[in-house]
Amino acid sequence: MTTRDEVAAAVRAMIEEGRSEVGPEPTTEELLAYHHGELPPDEVDRMEERLANYPEAARLLAAFTGEGAQPEDSDFVSDDEVETAWRSFRTRVDRDEGRVPGPRREKRGSHLVSWLRSRPRWIEHAAVIAVVLVVGVYGYVKDQSHDRMAAQLTELRGPQVGAEHRVLRPDGPRRGAGDEPVARLPAASGPYLLTLALGSAEDYPDYRLDIVRTANGGPETLWSRTGLERRGDDTFPLYLPEGFLTPGRYQLRLYGLRGGAEALLATYTVEM
Amino acid sequence: MVNERTELFERLYHRNFRRAFSYFVRTGFEREEAAELTQDTLMRVWKYIGNLRDPTNEVDFMRYVMTAARTVRANEIRRRRSIKRDIPESSLDDEVEESVLRDESRSPEKDAAWAEELSSIIGAIRRLPDRHRRAVTLWVYGLSYGEIANAMRTTTDAVKKLISVARRRLKDELFTPASAARVAGAVGDR
Numbered sequence: 001m002t003t004r005d006e007v008a009a010a011v012r013a014m015i016e017e018g019r020s021e022v023g024p025e026p027t028t029e030e031l032l033a034y035h036h037g038e039l040p041p042d043e044v045d046r047m048e049e050r051l052a053n054y055p056e057a058a059r060l061l062a063a064f065t066g067e068g069a070q071p072e073d074s075d076f077v078s079d080d081e082v083e084t085a086w087r088s089f090r091t092r093v094d095r096d097e098g099r100v101p102g103p104r105r106e107k108r109g110s111h112l113v114s115w116l117r118s119r120p121r122w123i124e125h126a127a128v129i130a131v132v133l134v135v136g137v138y139g140y141v142k143d144q145s146h147d148r149m150a151a152q153l154t155e156l157r158g159p160q161v162g163a164e165h166r167v168l169r170p171d172g173p174r175r176g177a178g179d180e181p182v183a184r185l186p187a188a189s190g191p192y193l194l195t196l197a198l199g200s201a202e203d204y205p206d207y208r209l210d211i212v213r214t215a216n217g218g219p220e221t222l223w224s225r226t227g228l229e230r231r232g233d234d235t236f237p238l239y240l241p242e243g244f245l246t247p248g249r250y251q252l253r254l255y256g257l258r259g260g261a262e263a264l265l266a267t268y269t270v271e272m
Numbered sequence: 273m274v275n276e277r278t279e280l281f282e283r284l285y286h287r288n289f290r291r292a293f294s295y296f297v298r299t300g301f302e303r304e305e306a307a308e309l310t311q312d313t314l315m316r317v318w319k320y321i322g323n324l325r326d327p328t329n330e331v332d333f334m335r336y337v338m339t340a341a342r343t344v345r346a347n348e349i350r351r352r353r354s355i356k357r358d359i360p361e362s363s364l365d366d367e368v369e370e371s372v373l374r375d376e377s378r379s380p381e382k383d384a385a386w387a388e389e390l391s392s393i394i395g396a397i398r399r400l401p402d403r404h405r406r407a408v409t410l411w412v413y414g415l416s417y418g419e420i421a422n423a424m425r426t427t428t429d430a431v432k433k434l435i436s437v438a439r440r441r442l443k444d445e446l447f448t449p450a451s452a453a454r455v456a457g458a459v460g461d462r
Contacts, residue, residue, distance in 0.1 A: 006386075010393035011412045028339045032331070035425075044425075045402075051423045052406035055413040056299060058423035062415070063295035064338050066422040075290075075297035075306075082289050086282065089311055093318060 018053040022046070025054045035065045163193045163239070168252070170199065170266035187247045187272040192240040196254060199234055201265050204256030209236065212251045214269075219251070226257065245272045280327055285314055287330065288337045295341050298419070301348075309344050316340045396445045400438050407431055408438035 026034070026047060033039050034047045051058040069076040169182050185192060196209075207228040213220045222245075228236050236254065252268040292313045296306035317340050321327055324336060397405055403424065410420045411431075421431045 006389060007393060007412055010390050010397065011409055013390065014394050014397060015409065015413070028335055028342065031338070032335055035422075037425075048406055048424055049402070052409045055410055055415055058410055058415060059298045059419060060295055060338060060342060062419035062422040063298055064291045064334055066418055068290060069294055074303070075294040077290050077293050082286055085289060085307060085311065086285055089285065089314060089318075090278075092311070092315065096315075 015053050015055070018049075022050045022053050026050050026057050028060075031057060031061045032065075035061060163191045165193045165195070167195045167197055167235075168268040168270070169197055171251075171269050182269055184271045185245075187243075187245065191242040191244075194238040194240055194252075196236040196238060196252065196266070196268055197234065198230070198236065198254065198266055201234070202256065202263075203230070204258050204263070204265075206257040207236070207265075208255040208257055208262065209238070210253040210255070211245075212253060214249050214251045222250075228254075245270075247272050277321070281318060281321065284327075284330065284333050288334060289314065291334070292337055292341045295338075296345065299345060309341075309348060313337060313341045313344045316344065393446060396442055399445070400441060404434050404438040404441070407434040408442070411435050 030039075030047065034044065039047060051061070063075075071078075164185075166183055166185065171182060183194075206226055207230060208224065208226040209228055210221050211223040213222055230236060238252070248271075250270045250272065252270065253264060254266045254268070255262045256265050289310060292310040293306050296309045297303060301309060314337070317333075317336055320336075324332060326332060397408065400408065407420055407424065410423060411417075415423070417428045417431045417435075420435075421428045424431065
């Protein structure tokens with residue numbers, strides 16, 4: 001390392017330390033007040049100290065209030081150069097304010113924007129076609145999907161015909177029937193209107209029904225709903241849409257709910 | 273109304289272009305960059321000229337341009353930092369940092385010696401009278417005699433004298449005959 005570097009580093013370190021003592025960088029207002037001799041005497045010395053610790057502010061002050069650059073200086077600008085700059089500025093202003101159409105000024109460093117502007121025209125056309133296609137296909141699919149859903153909703157809101165009605169009795173040993181599932185429902189047909197018969201079980205403030213898949217690796221609750229209403233004939237109606245249950249064995253579990261407690265009242269085994 | 277605004281701005285533009293351009297060049301930007309940043313600065317002023325209480329007041333206008341120039345410069349430095357380019361402002365730091373990195377013979381002992389040397393240099397500069405210290409600090413930082421004179425509200429000749437005295441004192445204090453060979457570049461002529 002050269003000794004010049006050492007001195008430069010020392011000055012740099014000194015400036016860094018000094019900044020914490022002299023406070024923030026002088027504002028433009030303060031600089032001009034200092035330059036115009038408008039600061040009180042004690043502030044003048046302090047400002048000089050601040051400038052020694054903020055050389056960039058000193059440079060700003062020099063550039064704006066010092067003597068103009070001479071032709072041999074690196075920051076010298078000829079009258080012609082200023083005039084050219086002014087014409088360029090006017091063009092830019094006119095363009096920005098919409099008086100003269102023209103390419104937008106490129107922001108420095110924006111490689112993406114630069115690339116986009118330098119791309120061949122066919123890319124632009126292809127991009128527009130692609131966007132139109134994507135939007136069109138999306139719109140079409142969305143419309144189709146929306147129409148289908150609307151039709152289904154209308155159908156569901158209307159009278160349902162052809163629902164197969166079954167009355168399900170609770171599981172348990174039945175005379176002559178063993179433990180076989182109470183109901184076998186063809187999976188391909190449906191929908192089903194099931195009536196779950198409970199019998200003379202105790203009344204509960206609320207009831208819950210779970211539909212549990214019992215085959216293939218343990219029970220799995222597929223659907224659950226509370227707030228069921230027990231009808232006067234001690235039954236619970238259940239509408240099972242077509243295709244809701246795939247082939248397999250299921251158990252419908254009916255619970256009575258009171259406070260935080262629940263009691264299993266009946267199960268109904270169904271095989272699709 | 274538009275023409276009036278443009279005519280007024282044209283006059284102020286011509287008077288302030290050189291100032292802003294000079295500021296950017298002096299703070300390390302190439303001429304082309306400085307020209308572009310100057311245009312950015314004046315465009316900024318143009319957009320907000322309506323906020324000026326009295327646009328015909330040249331001091332107010334200059335103040336406005338100065339503030340805009342500082343903002344534009346700060347933004348440009350931030351932008352460059354973000355894309356990891358060289359930063360003119362930090363050229364002094366970079367040089368020092370690079371020279372440290374290049375020095376493959378560094379060792380804890382040498383680092384300790386360097387820290388001690390740094391401390392002695394700082395101490396010597398701090399012991400200078402205030403005005404000598406300020407002048408030599410700005411001078412080592414790279415400001416011209418004229419810039420320093422402007423910052424210290426004095427003449428160029430007075431600054432030269434301050435710096436000359438400061439250099440002599442520093443040489444006397446810092447550099448022993450043993451280190452004479454290394455002295456030349458340290459506080460020698462620029």
